[in-house]
Amino acid sequence: MFNIYQWNAIKYVWSRSKGWLFASILFSIINGFLPFANLWVAMSLIDAVANYFQAQNADPVPVFLLLAGQFILSLVSSLCSHIKQYMDSRVEAKLGYEVQQTILKKTASVPILYYDSPDFHNHVNRVSGDGARLLAPLRTFFSLVEMVLSMGSYLTFLIVIHWSLVVVSLLTAIPIFLIQTKYGKKRYYLLKQQTPVAREAGYYSSLLKDRDTAKEIRLFNLESFFLQKWAMKHLQSMKETLLLERRQHTANIGLDALTGLFYVGIATVIIWLASQTRLSVGGFISIVQAIQGAQGVLSRISGLLASTYEENLYLKDYYTLLAFEDPELKDYKRDKECPNPIQQIILEDVSFRYYGGGEEILKNIHLKISANQKIAIVGENGSGKTTLIKCLIGLYSVTKGRVLIDGININEITKQSLNQQIAVIFQDFVRYLLNVSENIGVGDAERMTHRDEIVQAARQSGVDRFVRQLPQGYDTQLGRTFADGEDLSGGQWQRVALGRALFRNSQIVILDEPTAALDPIAEMELFKQFQKLAENKIAIFISHRMAAAKVADQIIVMKEGQIAEMGTHEELMELEQEYYRMYQSQAQWYTSDESSEKAVAAWTN
Template sequence: MRKRLKQQRPQSSIAGRRPPRTGERMKMKHLLKSVRMVWKLGKAWLITTILFSIIAGLIPVTALWITKELINAVANLIMDQAGDYRLALSLLLLQFLISLFSSVMTNWQEYLDRKIELRLDHDLQQVILAKTTSVPLAYFDIPDFYHHLSRVQGNQGSRFVSPIRNLLNIGKSGIVIGSFLIYLFTVHWSLVLLSLVAAVPIFLVQRKFGNSKFRLFLFQTPLAREANYTSHLLQDRNAAKEIRLFGLASHLAKRWSDRFWRNANQSLKLLRKQQLADVGLDGLTALFYVGSAGIIIWLIRTTSVKIGDFVAIGQAVQGTQSSINQISMLSARIYEESLYIQNFFHFLEYENQALISETGTQPFPAPLKTGIEIDAVTFSYPGQDRPVLQNVSFQIRPGEKVAIVGENGSGKTTLVKCLMGLYPVTSGSISLDGLNIKQIDKSDLYQHITVIFQDYMRYSYSAHDNIAFGDIERLDDHPHVQEVAATSGVDEFVQKFPNGYNTYLGRFLQDGEDLSGGQWQKIALARALFRDGDVIILDEPTAALDPHAEMEVFRQFESLTRDKTSIFISHRMSAARMADRIIVMKDGQVVEIGSHEELIALNAEYAQMYGAQAKWYA
């Protein structure tokens, strides 16, 4: 299994990214880093846990001594009916108090552990969210990035606390072993030797399977993601319509089942091997215990041993072996969790040199004086040789309305994402008033360029939030929300809702109001207007609307963007006539530029597309 997993382990497809270092030094480095994070967050928890671990390590030998003395006291009472019962009763009371104290301490520790885990869950998830919201947008076109993200999701707090907790439990078990070995050594040195030798094979086997389980986890990630995605589709409200109409339920359920069982069978195969190894280890442990029992029987024949001492020696041997086994298992778990922690930090360090763009500090040149210049821009997605954009060049004057048209896949949306600074161009440059976009502060750039994408978001929050998300710094500016809502036509239908602008949209979070495609379109338009950018881009958000509804949106958009630099992007020609200039794209290149009349007279690409679509808006 180990050899096969090594051969099939997925390799990073990220160009320029150094593969993860799995050496022991790196594991230790990341493990220490996680300990520092936990210490910073929960000093009181760590100090309390250390104190509890020391006390818990001394309880077993104390309980052993009490048990030995209690058995001897009871044996004396059995032999002497008139004996003093006070010692036995005192020992029983002491045994009860230690048991109660141990229970209180254990439950208190569980509460403290859960509390620190929740705090870590929050903070570590916050770190992951900060990473996912700060990486270049192109990372989300890389499956390997999603695989890394999937592997670090879930129970982060528990996985970060686990090595520390296991390390402290090792310390506790060490105290138990030390106290038991001191007691056993006073009886006979061979009992100490047998107890220690039993730990070696257990440690080696646990370490081997801890490593194998993590490597299987890495190998299974792509399959697990596909199974989860398919399961999500079968339960998703938006997907439910097509799944029923196209009869996909049986096929997708079978597809999910296939991926599920392929994962499950691999896990079961490894589990079966581990259980066989565990059976062998249990047999070996039992053999060592039999040897210890033989030594005890020999000691009874050669020395004076009371019945309480006999029981105590047996418990000490069992307790020592059990604690050594516990240390072996905890060490293997620390190793296994250190692999997860290492993977977590590898995700945080995840980089693609080809997609790292310069962080500018210059403000956006508002208002624009000379306009936007796209000069010989070429762009390719990571891992792809074929460029999506090839040597694209044109200019947009301040206040000009430009339509970028072309068939689906011509590169229009990719060009917009480059223009927004979401994708770093492979070669060439994009400038605003002569200032390279790389030099402009990203937050300031986003503040001044407003885009409505084809796949604009439909937030399952209130109507107010859906509009105010256009400028989060003015989230509570309700008068401005109503102003842009009235301008975009949103106010007409929102005022009819029971809770007005506080009404939730959709039925995902609450029993809210479902909107039509046109109404959602107006919400998206209001959100863009709320931002009040200097440059407004409409990137095919009307693709799902009929031509008449699309024309209405474009006319409304035209009136709302007067005196602003605006760009319409569409594969339909209906909006093009409203533009000052039309840029025609094909296969990632600009093939024509001109007004509607000029391009019709040219009788080339634009004229052919316009003629083919004329029946839609005749």
């Protein structure tokens, strides 16, 4: 009855909510037998009332007893229904929290390479449901138990009257099951098809509501442009949904007409039975109720079995997401600690391509970096500089070759141990909507409560100078999104990011285009601060500005995913090739303004 994904969900729910399971079984059994009891009491009550009005001096006690019985059955049904609904809601809320927590943990730990794939984002979007869907297999099972028992009650009552009533009742369910199964599949595949469109519509919607984009959208009068793009995607999705709804309702109209014909057949059978046998008023009414009840149960069973297919597709997506892993790491055990201190990093014939195939972004990279060495990586946009860094620090798993730290394959080193030795300031570093202390403390979450060390890092990075002017000092909320938030300038945020890296106290420090948006004075200040950060460490600096590369121990020139040249500034200038061309193209910067060279001189002083 259940496939592997449903069994996984059942085992998980069993491990978390045994009490709910036993209660659900009990309520399902009780609710399953209630229809038979209700039919018998209703038939007896109608006949007892009819006899009471027809007979003289009839005893009213049987009528009141049956009324009391009907009241008790109604009360039991209500209690079972509401208690079960409350328990379901409580378990759904609990599992919903755990499901979302599991999804968030997985998306936070899944290899970065998946984030370059639109299919991954669509997949995550589809599984962002709640606990109800994880409960679906068991709820379906208990509902089926209850409905089968209810069906048994109705059919037992009908078969005592005549077997033909059972046949006519069962025939009604076949077209209902076929139609609901058909449209259950169509609803899921429509959802899957619409996920990319819905994500696009969500993106345009977020642009119109986001604080960071509000200024540019208003200045460039982009409101109508993005509103039109949102409307186009939203209406496309809406039209497809409404088309499916229209087709399903059209099918349901035909189904209702067919059901009406079955009722005519049932009425004919009942009239024939009334002419052949002595049928009481209570018996007649109870037969009609039993047939309607049986058809209602069959309809719900058909709908339940049809929706099971749809829910199973969700569970397949959910457990497929949990199984995501880096295909390049499946044969490695991450059980080694990162060397401390690090003596050497070697890249052996490293190549890389993004998840899903395509051209190689890096090709046959050979590189050796020694302890305390200062490396500059230069090259035009798209040459592979940042990708090389991501492979070097383990964010991307190489598709060919090896990255070795003191002879240990980086894929064999535990993630926590490796990450602890790396501090990176990317050009697009995150500006967290947290307070100042937390914004620096995220550099090492395990030490986030060490306020003295955070303040020390803030002083070294220059953050302390402006933090003391903020309303609540280090407890000041940053960003205007939340209440009482304060804005920082670009340069101040840059210092916060540097303080974050200083607080991490790692062996490898990397700056990825950190001065791209800074003026020469701010750039000089950043280099001075970076001197403190890079002291006695492996330091790697990625930049378009040749002045930064000039004082490095070694310069790596990237071009089209390969190392085109490697050496010191003097060595590469003598070659008069790629580096020479790039340097000469920026020569006027150095003759007109020597501030950059003065700034980076701190790197080797």
